[in-house]
Amino acid sequence: KQWYQRRVRGEKPSGSSKVRASHLLVKHRDSRRPSSWREANITRSKQEALQILQGFIDQINGGASFAELAKENSDCSSASRGGDLGFFGRGQMQKPFEEATFGLQIDEMSGPVITDSGVHIILRTG
Numbered sequence: 001k002q003w004y005q006r007r008v009r010g011e012k013p014s015g016s017s018k019v020r021a022s023h024l025l026v027k028h029r030d031s032r033r034p035s036s037w038r039e040a041n042i043t044r045s046k047q048e049a050l051q052i053l054q055g056f057i058d059q060i061n062g063g064a065s066f067a068e069l070a071k072e073n074s075d076c077s078s079a080s081r082g083g084d085l086g087f088f089g090r091g092q093m094q095k096p097f098e099e100a101t102f103g104l105q106i107d108e109m110s111g112p113v114i115t116d117s118g119v120h121i122i123l124r125t126g
Helices: 002-008 045-062 066-073 077-079 095-102
Strands: 020-025 084-089 112-117 119-124
Touching: 020 045, 020 066, 020 077, 020 095, 045 066, 045 119, 066 077, 077 084, 095 112, 095 119
Parallel strands: none
Antiparallel strands: 020 084, 020 119, 112 119
């Protein structure tokens, strides 16, 4: 009965213990490790990283492939998998990333998410 009442009110189910997501990470000079497979020494500001990320969001909203943009542009090693991070549970990712991912519906994309690693867009895939 409680499940039904939550669904009627439009609340998302919270019973999922694991989610699957892909992300596109843009690091900046204040990231905890300001280097990546793409760039040995990242010098852009957080604001510049957010502007770059917004450009990717605009491209995806215009029909570009999330996986292809992540493969070409993400500062995470998951880029080789189109940004796919696989399945993960609570407590395995940085808190802002976890909260954003668990708050998404499957096939829903986040806006900018800021963590110690940099700025991300997240696509929940499972």
